[in-house]
Amino acid sequence: MSLLTNVMDHSLDDGYAQAAERRRAEGSGGMPKTLRAKLGLAAGLVLAALVVTVGAAQARIAAPAAAKEREELIDRIDEETSAADGLEKDVDRLRGDVGTRQREALRHSGDGDPSDLVAVLSGAVAVRGPGVRLVVNDAKDVATGGDGEARGTSGFSDTGRVRDRDMQRVVNGLWAAGAEAVTVNGQRLTALSAIRAAGDAILVDNKPLVPPYTVLAVGDGQRLSTRFQNGSDGLYLHALQESYGIRTGISVEDDLRLPAAPSVIVRTAQPKTEKGTS
Template sequence: MSLQQPPRSTSSRFPRPDASMSLLTNVMEHSLDDGYAEAAARRGEVGRSRMPRTVRAKLGLAAGLVLAALVVTVGAAQARVSAPTIAKEKQELIERIESGGKEADKLQKDVDKLRSSVEAEQREVLAKHGDARGRTTALLAGATAAKGPGLKLVVDDAKDAGSGKGDGPRQSDGFSDTGRIRDRDLQRVVNGLWAAGAEGVSINGQRLTSRSAIRAAGDAILVDNKPLVPPYTLLAIGPGQKFSRTFQDSVDGQYLYVLHKDYGARTSISVQDEVRLPAAPSLILRTAKPVRTGKGSTS
């Protein structure tokens, strides 16, 4: 009796028709990526509204909200409690600043008073013991007051200062024109007066010397670190009409004319029979030599 072999299955006898397309088969059977599957599972836990669905997750969210509210409440309470203290400290700081400012102003007045006293004694000594050459030097240096014929030149901002125009002599340094007189404008005018033969110049009652500086601090013009307020009145001692013509015909005089004509700067010039200039402040005597008063003696 012969044993019959079991019939072979069709699947073992014949390979799958798509056996050669295993990659496509895998894609079809696992069409959802693992990352997407994990995100879908997480969405099923928290829901589409991103709110947790489980009791444990809800309790955790509630605890977090309570903690955040507690922190905000405590912070607001502390700010309310500390507000009077901060206001008090601010007021104390303001009072200290004001007190310090008053003390500084008082000290500055004392310094100015002592400086004026020293300068007066220096001028008295120069007038008493100096010769004609010394007096001339003191006059030219601005150490003593001066008077004589000269010019009065008034320079002021334009009425519509701030609306400036495009081209002109003030555009070369990149600053826009506003119709406002600036430090460089006064520098050119003063240099023009010296070049025209001025023997002494002052601006708004402040005597200029060879050591004077005309600078700017924002929109303010400083002369020897003292602010000036427009209009700017320049007084210069010189030979009258000739002095006036020489200045107006100079390059700096023409520059001032352009500022008036093109930018609306208000200017006026007049010849004065007598101009009085004050002595320059803060002149320091740095060197001195003994003067012989008699044979074999010095003082």
């Protein structure tokens, strides 16, 4: 009976009890490491979820304010655009008024004939007469990216596109051939006119033009056409047609009507007055 009593009183081996006591003394007892790691991970996930939830709540709260600011910015942009359009219309109206007053002053100065000549040559008045119509257009495959050979450093991606310097040569060639007045797509050219490029667009006096480019030149029609086509600029235009597919066409016209320039403003040059001697 003493053996059974001893087994019941000491069911765990003394070695296990000593090992457990030693672990408790070393601080390694209690919860297992795996369980502690899992609990730490769970706590981290809960904290991360809490941060995300708080951030989402703050974003939801701030969204209406951001949308309101965006709408206000769009409204301001629309207002400023409308104001700029209005100012541009005022500028065009004032330029037209200035041009009209200048033409009136030219008509009433001197004996009439010299002022009329000055007005015609300066582009201050509309003119009519015989001349030539020259149409210059991009190559047919310009929209699909033709496979033409690159010409120079134009900056244009499509080699079949008419460039600003092409139109400069066309206009200068017509002047050299005897043109007395020239327009490009209805824009009257003067001594102050400029033909430039802005991206793929061609600007004449800062107004963008779109192809085809129609150039009207008043002068001795047949002679003007012949001299232009036989000159260096006409041959240059023909080379563009042959090499890059740029389309051109020239015809002699009996009656052309060219509008006056919107304004002819000279800010520096002054007329020279001759002083008589006694």
